[in-house]
Every structure is written in structure tokens, then in C-alpha cells.
Amino acid sequence: MILTEGANMSSFYKKNRRKPKQLLSEKEEVIFEPLTLDEKVSYFQEGLFHTDDLKIRNVTFNAKRMTILFLDSVIDNRSLQTYIIQPLLEKEAGTIQDTVSSNSVNETLQLEEALSVMVDGHCIILQEGSEWITFISMPKIPSNRNEPINEKVIRGSHQGFSENISENIHLIRERISSPKLTVKYSSVGETTRTKYSLVYLSDLTDMDIVKTIEERISYIDSDSIQSPGYFEEFLEDNSFSPFPQFLNTERPDRVAGNLMEGRVALVMEGSPTVLIFPVNFFSFFQTSEDYNNRAFIGSFIRFIRLISFIATLCLPAFYIAVISYNYEIIPVEIIFSIKSSLEYVPFPPLIEAAIMQLTLELLREAAIRLPNPIAQTIGVVGGLVIGTAVVEANLVSNTMVIVVAITAISSFVIPSNELSTSVRVLGFPLMIAAALFGVLGIVIGLMLLLIHMFNLKSMGHHYLYPVAPLDIKGLKDTFIRLPVWLMKKRPKDLKTVYRWKTSDSRGWEKNEDTD
Structure with missing residues (x-):
């Protein structure tokens, strides 16, 4: 079988491929028509789970429709406008390689490859009537990378969030370079119209958690939201509890780690603090440095914190x-x-x-x-x-x-x-x-x-999971921390789509024993 878009397409491609022009015989190969421009755009939208930081620009080049797709949070918008979009609008004819001002112009026939490089800071160019997909590197460089004042570490990343929501989403995407990372923008506050975003992994996170958060936010009826603390008071289960029910952090690595567990992050414009939910009591004793040290050291430090x-x-x-x-x-x-x-x-x-x-x-x-x-x-x-x-x-x-x-x-x-x-x-x-x-x-x-x-x-x-209700396997990352290769599953209470984080990551030991 000859497939002009590559041999291993996604379920989207299989659903949208057209009927064969001619059925020669059961043993003969079938030729499929290539996807149209609109179908390719839909493929990228579905492949990125309709994330809100996906931007689409349409231009005319060589008298044909051309679509430029990019993730606003990882692309340098000024460079994109100056070196790609503006030359295409001005020239209107020729080849893409000769028109744009970039040394990193590449082409592929594979939609999956284009989708994977898109989250790394590439813009995608699709042209009507062409099977080739052009991708050009235009990565965004954050203006500042300050270390979090309140969450310093000795060993590990020293990056911290800024007060710009787009830069903060970029820092998260740097940590989780996956098309499945979904960003949903919205605003709240009748007067201030404060911009915020919910960030989660669409193929991992229990969507009931996302729906619960969105439902609670929809009930917020206030003229002003000035900080994440407002969100905490509006969304927490018990407003009169002395214990914090949401985790807040200024560290991208900590947010990425919690997203990989199946949690949801709330990023707000004008604040370097990101809220994470749902969390349990033991989440407040964990730091990024626990996982940068060996398990024995991390367990000892965590035990000291509980004693404190x-x-x-x-x-x-x-x-x-x-x-x-x-x-x-x-x-x-x-x-x-x-x-x-x-x-x-x-x-x-x-x-x-x-x-x-x-x-x-x-x-x-x-x-x-x-x-x-x-x-x-x-x-x-x-x-x-x-x-x-x-x-x-x-x-x-x-x-x-x-x-x-x-x-x-x-x-x-x-x-x-x-x-x-x-x-x-x-x-x-x-x-x-x-x-x-x-x-x-x-x-x-x-x-x-x-x-x-x-x-x-x-x-x-x-709040007291995995102690109440008791989950013996969930205790591997609470009072102590076992080695990462022994923490094979995600927390049970988060009801993630799939629980396995790692399988036999030390399989080399078996090979050495047999030698």
C-alpha cells in the first residue's frame, strides 16, 4: 500500500483518508489521495488537543492558500512576523526556502514528525496542493530566568517563573515537550478581566478534575482578581480550614513533576506563583531537591521535615x-x-x-x-x-x-x-x-x-491520602522516598488514564547476572 503522508498515521488520518480511486484486486496495492489543507490543519488541532496557545495564520503564496501554524508560548512572535510572515506577504511567489529569512528550513512528509517538532519551537507551513510540510525553528528565549526566592535549592534547576503568563507557559513546555500538554486560556473578574490558564496533560489527567475546576471557576462572580490567593479562597473545599488545600510554587520543574502525576496547574497573568491541585498533606513536605538527591538522602531530609x-x-x-x-x-x-x-x-x-x-x-x-x-x-x-x-x-x-x-x-x-x-x-x-x-x-x-x-x-x-484511605503502595513517596525506579505507578486517588510511570528501568541488572 502506498501512503503519500507516511506509513504510520494516527487514528485521525485513518478516519479522514479518502476512498481509493480504484480497487484493482485484493492483492494489489491501493493508492489514497493526500489530505487537503483543511484536513491537515484539523490534524494538528486534534493532535494538540485544541490547546489555546495554538495560533493559525492564513496567507496567499504562489496564488495558493498557505497556512502557518505555531504555538504562541514557544515561538518568538516578533521573529516570526519579521522573517517569515512579512516576506511571504511581500513576495507572494517563489519557494519558501528562498523567501523566508532563516537558516533552519526543513521539510517532511510525516505529519507526526511535524507535530513533534512543533512543541520544540518550530512553526509549521502548509501549502495547498503540496504534500510537503515545511517547519522552521523560531524558539522563544525568555527575557529573564530568575531563581525563585522562596524555593532555593542546592542541586537542581535554578529557573523560576516570571510575571508573564506566556513566558511561564513556555517554561512548562520546555519541561514537558509533548503535544499532549494542553493550555486553556480564560479570564475572570468583571472589571480587571484577569487572564489565567489551566495546564494539564490531556491523555493522562482525569478529565473529571478539569471539569470540577472549570465548574468552580465559572461560579466566580467578582469584579477583581488580583492574585492566585483569590483563586484559592474561591475554589478551596473548606475556606475555614487552617491547612492549605492547594500547592503554590514558583518553580517550573515542580509544576512539570506534578503535571506528570496527573494534576492540574493554574497560571495567572501578573504573578510568578502557580497553583497546583488536587494535592494531599504530604505534598507540602516535598521539594524538587528530594528527587535530585539519592533516595537515602531524600528520605532522611523528608523525615527531618516531618519531625520539624x-x-x-x-x-x-x-x-x-x-x-x-x-x-x-x-x-x-x-x-x-x-x-x-x-x-x-x-x-x-x-x-x-x-x-x-x-x-x-x-x-x-x-x-x-x-x-x-x-x-x-x-x-x-x-x-x-x-x-x-x-x-x-x-x-x-x-x-x-x-x-x-x-x-x-x-x-x-x-x-x-x-x-x-x-x-x-x-x-x-x-x-x-x-x-x-x-x-x-x-x-x-x-x-x-x-x-x-x-x-x-x-x-x-x-487530604490525607495515602494514609486515609490507606494505600500501601502509595506510601512510597510520603514519609520517605523510595528510588525512582521503584515508584512505578502514579497515585491511585488521581485516577489517571494510565498509572504506569516506569517499568523495568534497571533491566540491565538481569543481563549482567546472566553474563
Whole structure:
């Protein structure tokens, strides 16, 4: 069989191919007519899942229709207009190679090949009556590649998003160079008309998630949307929960990793922060650097973060409970040391802890608002001066200063700023419970917190997955991180179209064993 468009066409090609001109015999080959220009354009539209960053320009060249297709997010539009579209409009005759101003003009008969290079920064030129497909490289170069201030890493990519939505989509497409990556643009806010886009993999993501997000956004009736925080409050399942239900990041590699898991990203014009949903509680303890280090190191660091979460939440409350009620928990020698430091302190442990915690929050807020050089001075000098002064004035004990310092350091270890802030706030009710009921109060407070988390959802998905509901295989990337080659499937709760991420990626070991 002779196919002028290539031997391995997609289902689209098979559906749209025309009937044979002549049926010679069962054994003889059949010749199919080539696709028309409109059919080829439809092939690219369907192959790119009707993504909104696909742009189509029609011109007349050699007295025939010509169509130029390109992805707006990966193409340098100024170069395209200057070196390709403008010369074609002005000359109107000749060959494409002689007309356009580019050294990277290539041709192919394969629609699949043209589709695959399109996402790499090539524009596609289709001409009526010609079977050849011309593609020209016109990649976009982002104006700036700043490292995210809030998500720095030692090992790995140092790229960060900007405040331009097109550049941010380009950074994501650089990470996932697939025609299946779909971008859907829209706007919200009656007055501001804020532009945003939903990004997902059409062949992987559960479309029920996309429909849920689009439905919730359609209910937004506000005259102004100024930041992704507005979207969070309008879309989250429980607006009064202390826990963040959407993950926000400024890192393209982190967005790409979550998209490959089957999640959806929301990119907004004017903000370098991208929202990711749905997520679970353990997503807030994961960073890009976890996967850049070996599994043993990544697991150790992740375990440290979970310990820091518990310390930030419970350590001040535990200190209050021990001092007020439960002396028997700690050794006698330590009790005498603590009691001696409390001898001249006029306040009960709850007031003592509250003073130090609030002072720490004041220093933290001051450091954020001031310029960097002054902020560092405030953090170091302010902490030392205030800490020393309150101890010498017998307003707080030495032990309390140590407890608050450990709590502060632990809160800095938590990767998500939203979760870190939430945990610090939740520490105050636990301190009150500890002052009233001792360790029993802490246990009751934690039980109420767990009940709330069990019932909490993110875009309809369980917040504590894979712990509740329990999924043993899903625990491979939670408290610890197993090697990548052992994490063969995507999370079950996301209901992706296909779950397998990798199969036998270390098959070479079997070959070495047989040698």
C-alpha cells in the first residue's frame, strides 16, 4: 500500500483518508489521495488537543492558500512576523526556502514528525496542493530566568517563573515537550478581566478534575482578581480550614513533576506563583531537591521535615504541660534545672510561652518587610538582645528561650510557607489546651486536628491520602522516598488514564547476572 503522508498515521488520518480511486484486486496495492489543507490543519488541532496557545495564520503564496501554524508560548512572535510572515506577504511567489529569512528550513512528509517538532519551537507551513510540510525553528528565549526566592535549592534547576503568563507557559513546555500538554486560556473578574490558564496533560489527567475546576471557576462572580490567593479562597473545599488545600510554587520543574502525576496547574497573568491541585498533606513536605538527591538522602531530609512539623506544633505546648502538670515525664535532674530557672519568673508557663512566641512572630514579620541587609540585622541582633534581656529581667526562663528557638528553627525547615504559618498558629490553641489539661489536653487537641484532616478534601480528593484511605503502595513517596525506579505507578486517588510511570528501568541488572 502506498501512503503519500507516511506509513504510520494516527487514528485521525485513518478516519479522514479518502476512498481509493480504484480497487484493482485484493492483492494489489491501493493508492489514497493526500489530505487537503483543511484536513491537515484539523490534524494538528486534534493532535494538540485544541490547546489555546495554538495560533493559525492564513496567507496567499504562489496564488495558493498557505497556512502557518505555531504555538504562541514557544515561538518568538516578533521573529516570526519579521522573517517569515512579512516576506511571504511581500513576495507572494517563489519557494519558501528562498523567501523566508532563516537558516533552519526543513521539510517532511510525516505529519507526526511535524507535530513533534512543533512543541520544540518550530512553526509549521502548509501549502495547498503540496504534500510537503515545511517547519522552521523560531524558539522563544525568555527575557529573564530568575531563581525563585522562596524555593532555593542546592542541586537542581535554578529557573523560576516570571510575571508573564506566556513566558511561564513556555517554561512548562520546555519541561514537558509533548503535544499532549494542553493550555486553556480564560479570564475572570468583571472589571480587571484577569487572564489565567489551566495546564494539564490531556491523555493522562482525569478529565473529571478539569471539569470540577472549570465548574468552580465559572461560579466566580467578582469584579477583581488580583492574585492566585483569590483563586484559592474561591475554589478551596473548606475556606475555614487552617491547612492549605492547594500547592503554590514558583518553580517550573515542580509544576512539570506534578503535571506528570496527573494534576492540574493554574497560571495567572501578573504573578510568578502557580497553583497546583488536587494535592494531599504530604505534598507540602516535598521539594524538587528530594528527587535530585539519592533516595537515602531524600528520605532522611523528608523525615527531618516531618519531625520539624511535629516540633513546631507540639513543643511549646509540651513544655507547658510538663511544667504545669506532668513532671514525672522528664528525669529528676532536668526538673531541678528547670525549676531553678523558673524561680524568679512572675508569669505562668502559658503567658511565658505566649510572650516569646508573639515576640518571635514580630521579629519574623519585621524581617520580611524590611530590606534584606536590615532584615538580617534585625533577625540576629533583635533575637540576641531581646532573648538576653528577657532572661536577665526574669520575665522568661532560660528553658523557654531554648524551646522557642528550637520551635522557630523547626518552622523554617517546613518547605511550604503556608503550612509553616498554619502550624505556628495552631500551636497557640494547643498551648491553651496544655495549660488547662496538661498532656491530656495536647492529645485531645491533636485528635480533633486529625479528625478535621480526615474529613478535609482538595478538589474532592482525600487530604490525607495515602494514609486515609490507606494505600500501601502509595506510601512510597510520603514519609520517605523510595528510588525512582521503584515508584512505578502514579497515585491511585488521581485516577489517571494510565498509572504506569516506569517499568523495568534497571533491566540491565538481569543481563549482567546472566553474563
